Amino acid sequence: MEIVQEILKGNPSAMARAISLIEDRDDQAQEILKGIFPYSGKSVIIGITGAPGTGKSTLVDQVVHIFKQKKKKVGIIAVDPTSPFSGGAILGDRIRMMRHSSDKDVFIRSMATRGHLGGLSKASSEAITVLEAGGKDIVLVETVGVGQDEVEVVKLADLILVVLTPGTGDDIQAFKAGIMEIADVFVLNKADAPETEKAERQLKAMLDLGMDQVDVPPIVKTIATTGENVDFLVRRIESFAGNQKQKLKAARKKRLILWMLKDTIHEKVDQLIYQNIKDAELKSYVDQIYNRETDPYTIAESFIKKLKEA
Amino acid sequence: MEIVQEILKGNPSAMARAISLIEDRDDQAQEILKGIFPYSGKSVIIGITGAPGTGKSTLVDQVVHIFKQKKKKVGIIAVDPTSPFSGGAILGDRIRMMRHSSDKDVFIRSMATRGHLGGLSKASSEAITVLEAGGKDIVLVETVGVGQDEVEVVKLADLILVVLTPGTGDDIQAFKAGIMEIADVFVLNKADAPETEKAERQLKAMLDLGMDQVDVPPIVKTIATTGENVDFLVRRIESFAGNQKQKLKAARKKRLILWMLKDTIHEKVDQLIYQNIKDAELKSYVDQIYNRETDPYTIAESFIKKLKEA
Numbered sequence: 001m002e003i004v005q006e007i008l009k010g011n012p013s014a015m016a017r018a019i020s021l022i023e024d025r026d027d028q029a030q031e032i033l034k035g036i037f038p039y040s041g042k043s044v045i046i047g048i049t050g051a052p053g054t055g056k057s058t059l060v061d062q063v064v065h066i067f068k069q070k071k072k073k074v075g076i077i078a079v080d081p082t083s084p085f086s087g088g089a090i091l092g093d094r095i096r097m098m099r100h101s102s103d104k105d106v107f108i109r110s111m112a113t114r115g116h117l118g119g120l121s122k123a124s125s126e127a128i129t130v131l132e133a134g135g136k137d138i139v140l141v142e143t144v145g146v147g148q149d150e151v152e153v154v155k156l157a158d159l160i161l162v163v164l165t166p167g168t169g170d171d172i173q174a175f176k177a178g179i180m181e182i183a184d185v186f187v188l189n190k191a192d193a194p195e196t197e198k199a200e201r202q203l204k205a206m207l208d209l210g211m212d213q214v215d216v217p218p219i220v221k222t223i224a225t226t227g228e229n230v231d232f233l234v235r236r237i238e239s240f241a242g243n244q245k246q247k248l249k250a251a252r253k254k255r256l257i258l259w260m261l262k263d264t265i266h267e268k269v270d271q272l273i274y275q276n277i278k279d280a281e282l283k284s285y286v287d288q289i290y291n292r293e294t295d296p297y298t299i300a301e302s303f304i305k306k307l308k309e310a
Numbered sequence: 311m312e313i314v315q316e317i318l319k320g321n322p323s324a325m326a327r328a329i330s331l332i333e334d335r336d337d338q339a340q341e342i343l344k345g346i347f348p349y350s351g352k353s354v355i356i357g358i359t360g361a362p363g364t365g366k367s368t369l370v371d372q373v374v375h376i377f378k379q380k381k382k383k384v385g386i387i388a389v390d391p392t393s394p395f396s397g398g399a400i401l402g403d404r405i406r407m408m409r410h411s412s413d414k415d416v417f418i419r420s421m422a423t424r425g426h427l428g429g430l431s432k433a434s435s436e437a438i439t440v441l442e443a444g445g446k447d448i449v450l451v452e453t454v455g456v457g458q459d460e461v462e463v464v465k466l467a468d469l470i471l472v473v474l475t476p477g478t479g480d481d482i483q484a485f486k487a488g489i490m491e492i493a494d495v496f497v498l499n500k501a502d503a504p505e506t507e508k509a510e511r512q513l514k515a516m517l518d519l520g521m522d523q524v525d526v527p528p529i530v531k532t533i534a535t536t537g538e539n540v541d542f543l544v545r546r547i548e549s550f551a552g553n554q555k556q557k558l559k560a561a562r563k564k565r566l567i568l569w570m571l572k573d574t575i576h577e578k579v580d581q582l583i584y585q586n587i588k589d590a591e592l593k594s595y596v597d598q599i600y601n602r603e604t605d606p607y608t609i610a611e612s613f614i615k616k617l618k619e620a
Contacts, residue, residue, distance in 0.1 A: 030607050037605035253596050260606035261599070265583065266576045268614055273575065286563050289571070295347035296570035297340050304578055308618045 004035035010073070010135045012107050019109055022126045025267075033126055036133035041252070043075075043132045044241045047157030049143045049150055054163040055189045058224040060142050064106055065227070066234045067138050075107040075131035076140045079124060079153045107131060121152045122263040125255070128156060155182060156255060158248050159240050161233075165190045166199030180206070183217050185236060191221035191229070273303050276310055314345035320383070320445045322417050329419055332436045335577075343436055346443035351562070353385075353442045354551045357467030359453045359460055364473040365499045368534040370452050374416055375537070376544045377448050385417040385441035386450045389434060389463045417441060431462045432573040435565070438466060465492060466565060468558050469550050471543075475500045476509030490516070493527050495546060501531035501539070583613050586620055 006014030018036075021029040046063075050056050060076065067074050111124055124141065131139045141157050143150035154160050162183035167190075186207075188200055200219055207216050220236055222229045241248070274282070288294045316324030328346075331339040356373075360366050370386065377384050421434055434451065441449045451467050453460035464470050472493035477500075496517075498510055510529055517526050530546055532539045551558070584592070598604045 034605050034607050037607075038602045041600070041602055249600070253600050256596055256599050256606060257592075261596070261610060262580070264606050264610040265579065265613055268610055269575065269579050270572070272614070282567075286566055286571070289566050290351070290559070290563050292348045292351055295344050296566060296574050297344050297347075300571060300574040300578055303575055304582070308620070310618070 001031060001035055003032055007032070007036050007130060007134050008039055012134075015075075015107055015130050015134045016109065018130045019111070019127045022123050022130070023111065029126070033129060037129060040129045040132035043128075043136050043139045044159070044237075045128060045139045045141060045157045046237060047141045047143075047154030047160040048163060049154045049160065050163030050187075050189075052144065054165045055224045056142060056163045059163060059187065059189055059222065059230065060140055062222075062224050062227045062230040063140070063234060063237075066231055068105065072137040073105045073135055074138045074140065075134065075136035076109070076142060077124060077127050077131070078108070078110040078142045079112075079120070079144065079150060107134065107136065121156060121259055122267070124153050125156050125259045151182065156259065158251065159184045159237060161185050161187050161237075163187045163189050164199070164203065166193045167195040184240060185217055185233070186219045187233060188219055188221045189224050192223050196221065269307065272307055272310060276306065277303075311341060311345055313342055317342070317346050317440060317444050318349055322444075325385075325417055325440050325444045326419065328440045329421070329437045332433050332440070333421065339436070343439060347439060350439045350442035353438075353446050353449045354469070354547075355438060355449045355451060355467045356547060357451045357453075357464030357470040358473060359464045359470065360473030360497075360499075362454065364475045365534045366452060366473045369473060369497065369499055369532065369540065370450055372532075372534050372537045372540040373450070373544060373547075376541055378415065382447040383415045383445055384448045384450065385444065385446035386419070386452060387434060387437050387441070388418065388420040388452045389422075389430070389454065389460060417444065417446065431466060431569055432577070434463050435466050435569045461492065466569065468561065469494045469547060471495050471497050471547075473497045473499050474509070474513065476503045477505040494550060495527055495543070496529045497543060498529055498531045499534050502533050506531065579617065582617055582620060586616065587613075 003014050003018060007018055018029070018032050021032065048056055048060060064074050064076070109127065111120065111127060128139050128141065141154060143153055160182050162180075162185070164186060166188060186203060188196065188203070190196075193199075200221070203219060204216075218236065220229065220233045222233055224230065285294075285299050289296055289299060313324050313328060317328055328339070328342050331342065358366055358370060374384050374386070419437065421430065421437060438449050438451065451464060453463055470492050472490075472495070474496060476498060496513060498506065498513070500506075503509075510531070513529060528546065530539065530543045532543055534540065595604075595609050599606055599609060
């Protein structure tokens, strides 16, 4: 397929087209993914999450800037929740990233929450595969907020940065969606705020409380607006990626099982089951369940029986 | 099965035992669910969500109190995230519900986030089925926070209450996980706070911005600690349940497809596939994918082929 060749050359419009097909769950998407998969798996994938207003996007912009100085090719996937209420904030964030938007070595793409959760993380992991095959050294996966949905997405990364800001205790309150556990590095951004030291102390206390001493992730203080200490953060990222090769390998294999293999099977099973069932037939099953004439387990069993016979 | 009969009699230990089997994905769980399913579907299911500290649990306590005065049988499912960091707060919330814990007509059960997201909402929907079959008129599904995970769970309800408090703009910031869209009623709790009117104005403005005029959900102001206006909230709930019968029916059918039917099929497919694959074999497939000797799509296809032949 021509598009596969173009992706492997790093052609941004081919990458964008492939990701659109992935988002639309188009039949072509899988053929493309089969074609590019052998060339994926070589990038460092960095997840960045944190509440809105923590300066995530400005930080991403600075991190990209430094990686570019190091002649690294960078791809960014920004994952947006669908809520129309947050549309404005997201747009603002995106605009701040525009500094690199006309740069051919920095590919930026947003992915929206569509349908079921599994769907978004599967689509995101496939989009990452496109960027990897497209020759990006670094793939940044940025989420707009800290919902569970977004946690699932950043879990696709090799290294997870959680961005906090001092002065808002609520920030820490918000980290209950399982984020504390998945952070590899905490970034305390806006570290010129007067409450910085206090916030760092509180965070350390929380981490000591919740984790084994050996696993406590480092806290890196940055000021994204001026770029202060972002170079140190990037060195941390690089040394992490260098030192944890074995750990990364194990984590990547686990992701292959969870996201790609399992979700792929479920998607295929759904296609196989529902392509042979007419809407009217499905509606009649649901009516029967709703009226308690049968139950979902019995119907599921008969669907699987049909699948086997198909 | 004896346990089915005991659940249908409303025996709390039988209900608790069934929910434990559901949480453990025990083989018996499905047989029990098949047995009780015909007797489910008659309760009003109310979802209650909101950030920690909004007084949700106190509100639940007051709502339960009023339903009890109306001689209604109430069941409560409290969904907790696993994060060890929030353990303390949850415990505190639970203790506040203890007023009804020794009351045989109020069945309280917490469900923890286990494994994959789909798993929690499927297990929760099955636990609701147990409470319905056990003769509860009202099933309250309370979540501890506002993560995406919890949104998926409250979507199992017929009517969703979103609890906010005045004075914390962050509250509204936090509602970006798709919560604004799913609320049927907004409860502005702690309505004795000085910022109440301002908060109500802001909320109304946000709702007008994000929704069609016809769909704007009502805002009910309460003071859960004293019980003020909770009777009005309960009347709202009752009239909603009474007026929206057709809408509820459509929504329930949709849930039957999504949660029970689809998730049941996926779970069964996983069981069928993985019970015939030895760990070593699975490991070898994952290694092959990791080494890019094959891809997840090809392996998924071969798994489904095996499933068909099994």
